[in-house]
Amino acid sequence: MSTTTGAHGKVIGLPYVRVEGRDKVTGAARYAGEVPFPGLAHGWLVLSTIARGRVRSLDTAPVLDMPGVLAVLHHGNALPVDISWVDPQLGPPDATLGVFQHDRVPYAGWPVALVVAETSEQAREAAEALKVDYDQESHDVDLSYDHPGVYPLVGPLRPATEEKGDLAAELAASDVVVEAEYTTGQGHHNPMEPHAVTARWEGERLEVLDSNQGSPFVAGALAQVFSLEPTAVRVRTEHVGGAFGSKSQARTHHVAAAMAARILDRPVRVVLTRRQMFSLTGYRSATIQRIRLGANPEGKLRAVEHRSLCQTSTTYEYVEASTMMTRMMYDADAHHTANLAVRLDVPTPGFMRAPGEAPGSFALECAMDELAEKCGIDPIELRLRNEPERGPISGREYSARNVVACFREGARRFGWAERDPRPGVRREGRWLLGTGTAAATYPMHVMPSSASVTANADATFTVRIAASDLGTGARTALTLAAADALEVAPERVRVEIGDTAFGFAMVAAASAGTRSWVFAIRKAVAQLREQLSQGAAVPPEGVTVMANTFAEAGALHHDDKERHTYGAQFAEVAVDPATGEVRVRRMLGMFAAGQIINPLTARSQLIGGMTWGISMALHEEAALDEATGSLVGADFAGYHISAHADVPAVEADWVDDPDPGDPVGIKGIGEIGNVGAAAAIANAVWHATGVRHRHLPIRPDRVLLAAPSA
């Protein structure tokens, strides 16, 4: 049998059913909390019910007497852990990793104890029975520009402020000015699979079965926290039931499970409840964004100002950098942007699908729509007139910028040319109809990764890389990319992922996962093919080559190009002015996102992002109870995400996006579908009703209150 690679038909760009698809539709695919372990104990977290203060006492004795209870871990008896380390790229860890290390409570829903029992029912009842007394202090949870603690974030990756030109002068000289405040609600990832982890120690080695976006990152943090050699921690993740940023790092439950497993010397599983996920797994801060645009009568921008305020916790700085899109999308002589934050007694927010760009694009692209209205120019034409030659702030050339092609092709398919620009004039029964559009963009990074490729003696190939498939189709895409590089049929390639034993790889985040992993796999394949070309037979144990892109990725990361994906979003909505109901009728997204590996799954992922846009535009907003500083209705009944009935015919497609200057050619598509989608819907709501909605979500109560009295 041939063990060499050779010419084979086209693989990239043809639809391919997910390699794990059969397991997923038959229920055979096992997720992290579903793998049996002999001797498994169940941990249940107890969270603070106050937003600020100290734990005065925990009445553990009665709980320890309850049936099946094995231990109650808290700040009085926890193992010491180390959170003093600083990662060169990511900085210091969130203090949340210092599980049970002190009695301070910095926010509502802070972990104060872990109850471990023989069964999950016993653990749950005991956790609920644990009486915790607090010394409560007054809390501060009010996000506002008037807060004395508002500050520009610091940090090298995302500068707080960028300013060029004389803003006041350009605004004064502008014929048309749009000035508005846009706000977005607090968002929660809510993957369908709650976070679940099982930890087990073998001597000084820690084994973790997890649901995460990047096992190497979880393992690295756990090694630091427990002062272990990096190689002493093995983290595996096979199927991940959605993540969207919430599973991108080690969190409370990882540390708590590992600590309990250490103390009890048996495997311990901790699964979060839906309600616990609201304070323990990150979220998207609400934003308050202020925009001023100044333009000449033809709509050419002279002044752009975009300031965004978000909240972070007192334990960690995470800033929802909502002005990043503005910095590269449109140019003006005066161009000022600022990302601001305020530290409040709230849980630490974090990366959530299209971080920064999702709320930022809502504000920017609605403001552009308002400018188009004021100038009397078609919103697409306005954007064409403001296409920059180079990055407005960076001055860098665009590696490829095909947003115009997206608008042109999208407009053609959506039927934009027939649109009557006047708002509030189309009625169908009880519904007012309108259409809207918005631009989308997301930056493209490539991060260092390593991969191994094995030529097996049976003429198959095994690729191993510590990637994660969150439902993105990554496992399948990597199979196809490897098959393409090997020039063999995909059926001859098996991809194993999610295991730190495979080396370091980029976390599945920031639309950089597949791009980064393919980069490493291609390099390993090239080296393998070089070896195989020497003609020796493949021995029984196969021939394995391991390669990494540490040098190449670093070089690309610091090069002089603006590298992004683009898109044009279109939406048609119906609004009942009598009830305030808003329904999206159809959406179209046209994207320029490099080479598409698997159109079957790519379409799914892009539509998924657009569906998030519908959800963000119409439904999602956590409700804060200011008196207690905690959320109210922290579940799927209180925090709505779009259901089937909310999601109509949504289409996603792409234009050719050749990018000869890009060494990978494959770009990420996880975020771009979610960028601009909410803006297109909000702009359509204006077109339907004549009323601008500048706060998301556009709920019925808000539509009713904003409507002119009947």
Add this chain to the structure above:
Amino acid sequence: MREFGYQKAADVSVAVALLDADPEARFLGGGTNLVDLMKTGVERPARLVDVRELPLNRIETTEDGGLRIGATVTNTDLAVHPEVRRRYPALAQAVLAGASGQLRNMATVGGNLLQRTRCGYFTDVTKACNKRVPGSGCPAIEGEHHNHAILGTSQHCVATHPSDMGVALTAFDAVVSYETVDGPGELPLADFYLPVSDTPHRETALPPGALITGVTLPPTPVAANSRYRKVRERASYAFAIGSIAAALDIQDGVVRDVRLAFGAVASRPWRARVAEQMLTGAPAEAVSFAAAADAELAAARPLAHNAYKVRLMHNLVAAVLTEMVQEVAR
């Protein structure tokens, strides 16, 4: 969740005797609300008496031409029953507008009437709530209440009753039958739910330990021309922010008979009797509908963030009745 005993009741008398013997016992029907509340710690029964398999699962026409619905009839079986769909279409629509297909297959008629509010303070045991812990306060009044009640509230509670089914049953003068160890009894749905007053934890006029055995709908010819409209924050699978059950009989452009009930605006399904009285004999036109809605809503006491419900209900009355008039005209 606390440990509990479990018994399947063989017949109604056994069921009520079991409950009578244990003040910490609860009846278990479909479990869609009770089991959820047990998981969140709101309910902590020591014993469950499973009544789901009691022979109370029939829908029968009564002698006078009404409908008797057994307490363990599932929401689904109620909604798909031909007599319900033919004679009380708003009831079928109301049930179909509630929850999901899965939950409707499990939930029972008796349980639906007894379901507790979905107020986020009530369902979170870490927070104060007069309904759950009498005297602990009502944080919703100053807090998150954009989907709370505007009618029949008190300074002690502003929670809404979440039922859709109950709104249609209220519009059609349903009567609840129950059984206790002392024998059977009946309560018109109009008197079934107690005023909130300073006792929001006391929700119904059922005697202690009573088991709902069924609901009887009197013959209501006007109900044959009825509909249910529900407004919610997503297109499906969400509780109402406002809903209406309406039945209308028009002759020569004049309202001969009308039934109106509102959902999601009060601690119980709200029968709009003021509006009904104003409309009866009035011209079937938009002006009358608006005036009747205003008259009914004059009693509304909205809070800072739920005043929109006054406009919503006003608009719903006008829109739904107008739509029904237009359909009759066609």
Add this chain to the structure above:
Amino acid sequence: MAPATSSSVTLNINGEKHTLSVDHRTTLLDALRERLDLTGSKKGCDQGQCGACTVLLDGRRAVSCLQLAVAAEGREITTIEGLSEDGRLHPVQQAFLDLDGYQCGYCTPGQICSAVAVIEEHAAGWPSAVTDDVRPEAQPAPLSAEEIRERMSGNLCRCGAYVAIVEAVAQAAATVAEQAGTEEATAA
């Protein structure tokens, strides 16, 4: 006297009887997942708010997270594991696979069990909340995309796979109808 807090129950799952002792607190979902190693049914919210745990009880869809295991005795329980026969996928499973009606896969078993029931419910003439005329005399509404969306709304999907799921349910409904037609023809 304090009542017993656990019982021995026999559960009829996918045509097989399983006898086990359960803590009364154990839901059917937890019994499936943690006691019987049938982990295809998923726990997304544990509160009846997401549909990931959907199974068929006596042929009707139900959320197993709100169904106590002890109360499920005597009922015919079908889980995702029981839908395929001899490795042959149910038409709904096949359509989900072919049309990519899923992403992360976690809501998928619930979506599929729900869809199997939706197709039957529609065939039985049950109306839905978007059916214009619910009266029994009315012409049954076809299983349009709008009807599928409404009927499937009790199954949340966070990846945003709804569009492909609705396509898959429509395709599966056609396959099921075709198969029923073939069977009828064969029987005749």
